[in-house]
Amino acid sequence: MKHNVAQKLIKQHLISGNMKPGQEIGLKIDQTLTQDATGTMVMLELEAMGIDRVKTEASAQYVDHNLIQEDYRNADDHLFLRSATRKFGIYYSRPGNGVSHPVHMQQLAKPGKTLLGSDSHTCANGCMGMLAIGAGGIDVAMAMAGEPYYIKMPKVLGVKLTGKLLDWVSAKDVILEMLRRYDVKGGVGKIIEYYGPGVKELSAMDRHVIANMGAELGATATVFPSDKEIKHFLKQQGREEDWIELKADRGAKYDEEEHIDLSTLEPLIAKPSSPGNVVPVKEIEGESIYQSYIGSSANPGFRDFAIAGEIVKGKKIAAGISFDINPTSRQLLEQLVENGHIGNLISAGARMHQAGCNGCIGMGQAPATGRNSLRTTPRNFPGRSGTKEDSVFLCSPETAAASALTGKITDPRTLNIKYPKIQEPKKFETEHMFEAPSPKEDSITLEKGPNITSIPDFKPIEDNFNLPVLLKMSDNISTDEILAGGSRVLPFRSNIQRISTFAFEMVDDNYYEKAMKKRDSGGHMLLGGSNYGQGSSREHAALAPRYLGLKVVLVKDFARIHLQNLINFGILPLTFEDKNDFHKISQDNILEFRNIHQSIQNSNTFDVKVKGTDHTITVRHDLTPRHIDIILQGGIINWIKQKQS
Numbered sequence: 001m002k003h004n005v006a007q008k009l010i011k012q013h014l015i016s017g018n019m020k021p022g023q024e025i026g027l028k029i030d031q032t033l034t035q036d037a038t039g040t041m042v043m044l045e046l047e048a049m050g051i052d053r054v055k056t057e058a059s060a061q062y063v064d065h066n067l068i069q070e071d072y073r074n075a076d077d078h079l080f081l082r083s084a085t086r087k088f089g090i091y092y093s094r095p096g097n098g099v100s101h102p103v104h105m106q107q108l109a110k111p112g113k114t115l116l117g118s119d120s121h122t123c124a125n126g127c128m129g130m131l132a133i134g135a136g137g138i139d140v141a142m143a144m145a146g147e148p149y150y151i152k153m154p155k156v157l158g159v160k161l162t163g164k165l166l167d168w169v170s171a172k173d174v175i176l177e178m179l180r181r182y183d184v185k186g187g188v189g190k191i192i193e194y195y196g197p198g199v200k201e202l203s204a205m206d207r208h209v210i211a212n213m214g215a216e217l218g219a220t221a222t223v224f225p226s227d228k229e230i231k232h233f234l235k236q237q238g239r240e241e242d243w244i245e246l247k248a249d250r251g252a253k254y255d256e257e258e259h260i261d262l263s264t265l266e267p268l269i270a271k272p273s274s275p276g277n278v279v280p281v282k283e284i285e286g287e288s289i290y291q292s293y294i295g296s297s298a299n300p301g302f303r304d305f306a307i308a309g310e311i312v313k314g315k316k317i318a319a320g321i322s323f324d325i326n327p328t329s330r331q332l333l334e335q336l337v338e339n340g341h342i343g344n345l346i347s348a349g350a351r352m353h354q355a356g357c358n359g360c361i362g363m364g365q366a367p368a369t370g371r372n373s374l375r376t377t378p379r380n381f382p383g384r385s386g387t388k389e390d391s392v393f394l395c396s397p398e399t400a401a402a403s404a405l406t407g408k409i410t411d412p413r414t415l416n417i418k419y420p421k422i423q424e425p426k427k428f429e430t431e432h433m434f435e436a437p438s439p440k441e442d443s444i445t446l447e448k449g450p451n452i453t454s455i456p457d458f459k460p461i462e463d464n465f466n467l468p469v470l471l472k473m474s475d476n477i478s479t480d481e482i483l484a485g486g487s488r489v490l491p492f493r494s495n496i497q498r499i500s501t502f503a504f505e506m507v508d509d510n511y512y513e514k515a516m517k518k519r520d521s522g523g524h525m526l527l528g529g530s531n532y533g534q535g536s537s538r539e540h541a542a543l544a545p546r547y548l549g550l551k552v553v554l555v556k557d558f559a560r561i562h563l564q565n566l567i568n569f570g571i572l573p574l575t576f577e578d579k580n581d582f583h584k585i586s587q588d589n590i591l592e593f594r595n596i597h598q599s600i601q602n603s604n605t606f607d608v609k610v611k612g613t614d615h616t617i618t619v620r621h622d623l624t625p626r627h628i629d630i631i632l633q634g635g636i637i638n639w640i641k642q643k644q645s
Helices: 005-013 036-049 072-088 100-107 120-128 137-144 171-185 197-201 204-217 228-236 302-312 330-338 341-348 397-406 496-502 511-519 540-547 560-568 579-584 596-602 625-633 636-644
Strands: 014-016 024-027 031-035 058-062 091-093 114-117 131-134 149-152 155-162 190-195 221-223 256-261 268-270 278-280 291-295 322-326 372-375 391-394 465-472 524-527 550-555 572-576 590-593 605-610 616-620
Touching (some): 031 036, 036 058, 036 072, 120 221, 171 256, 204 221, 322 341, 496 511, 560 625, 596 625, 625 636
Parallel strands (some): 114 131, 155 190, 372 391, 550 572
Antiparallel strands (some): 014 024, 024 149, 465 590
């Protein structure tokens, strides 16, 4: 049988199940990635499981999200994470070394391997010919302990690329074109594989840009072949021996097909407040801006900064514009300094920030109230920037740099300059702030500051209960709206009791108080629309509401990672059998659940009565037998303990 690249990667790592779309499969995981906003919980979970050393080929812990040290909390967590990497045998990327995804690509990514990361943009490393998947932290902890990663076999959407990008059009416009066609749900249940003659026109870092924002399509993963461009990238990093060729068999088929002629693309931009709200830049040019921001894991390459430096070289940005430069790795920063590009940016009026996620996760660089911000980041969900009523546009570095010069949204093709040609370095220096695992030492203890608390114990779900609907929400509620990022919230990521006070504040700032009142009297449930839980992989978006007594989430459909996080913490995820029944339930209605244990084991559907009304609605679950066992145990931690005993 002829296989495409995604199928080859899955077949080589298949431990259980059949490669039939929709069926659960178990995969061997070669590498893992954790970042500090999710990694502290992962390390606490490893400790709770009694793990001695990780079982993967390589696991890496990055400190890239919580870099602002306005008090002891983040600094203490950095010490905790470093001690955990020494204890468990994990690579450690120090604060200021850069964003996890490009640094992992530089240091550890290998064609033909699997990578599971506790960050939704882990899929970026699919650019290297890897099967790279974002997941909740506890799934990653399980993989680090040597357990398979379970997922429903995705379909493979093959995107044939032909032609070559024109001047002033870059890789960001390719993924924005995919989002224009498919929106934020179009990739759900799919791996997106790019192939065809146009692929060779894209560098490894161009492919990173496209693979990274596969997460915004809702895709399980994005896959590129491993070819001469990947070999060249690994040679630049001094790791040419890690290269293998990996491409689809001639005549390989895809479950779905798409075609993009690169030569037909133009500069695109995603308007507020969704990555799928894409239009040509020329349609909205002329709107004034406050900020132009270049960086993040969505545009992390040398050329992304260098081309901006060349565009503004010898010029000055417009008055009143905040031109924010967010380097994505220290290795890259050093090379950009050496080649003069940072000097060009600074001379033009740029503000330089340390290598890390920073403004992308709302950790600084928040825009002014009511003003437009242009960003090369992957997401523009409401409030993600750190400003509640934000107006964030997503665009390419070319568009961002051109707009910084004019002070308004500008199609870069209208600049009266020649399109810069960027020459990349032949070799990048090895990063000394990336520490290899130390030899095993029994004397190493975890350094826990006062803000690091234990994971709460959760009881299994009862068989019969009544639940009030505390919130009724619309479509596309993101994890940023469930539990925000930013400097107010993320420092409490290791303190579930404290971080729960921020839950759903973007939706209803009285949620915490209402949930606490219901917690000891039986708990509560939530109602939502389509694509519930899109965005970040942060398991805190499930864990904090669970601490507040959340037992059931009933929606039209779920985003993949958040669905798994709900299951992992013993929250029953249900969907409407008839989506019109969504309108039969109001906020504050009480739903009656009866014989739940037997109901979810015997059938995928069962009835729930809306108390005080004539409505009885049919709800559905798509849980596997393993999922049901986890739910009935009260979550995966209880399930692991039961399995070990």
